[in-house]
Amino acid sequence: GPFEVVSSHAFDVAEYRGAYYGDLGLAVVRQLGEGTEARVSGTTGWASREFTEVYGGVAVGGLFLLGVTAAVEHCLERGPCGRLHGEATRITRGDLAEAAGGRSRWNVGVAVGHEF
Numbered sequence: 001g002p003f004e005v006v007s008s009h010a011f012d013v014a015e016y017r018g019a020y021y022g023d024l025g026l027a028v029v030r031q032l033g034e035g036t037e038a039r040v041s042g043t044t045g046w047a048s049r050e051f052t053e054v055y056g057g058v059a060v061g062g063l064f065l066l067g068v069t070a071a072v073e074h075c076l077e078r079g080p081c082g083r084l085h086g087e088a089t090r091i092t093r094g095d096l097a098e099a100a101g102g103r104s105r106w107n108v109g110v111a112v113g114h115e116f
Contacts, residue, residue, distance in 0.1 A: 002028055006041050012051070019051040023065065036074045043067045057099045064093040075115050083111040 004027040012019035025043030032038050045065030053059035071085035087107040097103040 002030060004029060004041075006043065012054070016050060016054045018048055019054050020048040021051050022046055023067070025067070032072070035076060036072065038070075038072050040070045041068070043069070052096060056096055058095050060093065060095060062093075064091055064096055066090045066092060078115055081111075081113045081115055083113075085109055085111065 005024070006027045007022070007024045009022040010020065023043045023045035025041050027039055027041035030038045043066070044063060045067065046063040047056075047061060049059050049061035052061060052064075067087060067089040069085065069087045071083055073081060073083040075081035085108070087105075089105045089107075091097040091100055091103050
């Protein structure tokens with residue numbers, strides 16, 4: 001169908017054992033034409049106390065991140081692909097937001113690849 005469950009996870013298994021980040025969300029995917037796809041997703045993220053201490057400077061664990069991503073991708077059959085994407089995230093915990101220098105982050109980019 002037009003919906004996908006999306007998730008990503010990061011474990012630090014070498015230097016900071018126990019440092020973990022994960023997110024879970026829902027994406028809506030639409031075909032805009034042959035080889036062109038639009039995707040919008042919303043996610044929520046959480047981390048272990050070890051993760052926020054090492055990577056954020058504040059030792060708190062739990063749910064603290066909301067994100068929205070939008071992308072349009074076009075691929076030629078067995079050829080080059082291009083993707084325009086944007087992302088907005090919001091840190092919901094004040095202490096983590098202060099350590100990160102603000103609650104909101106924006107990211108916009110272009111990706112180029114090749115399908116084989």
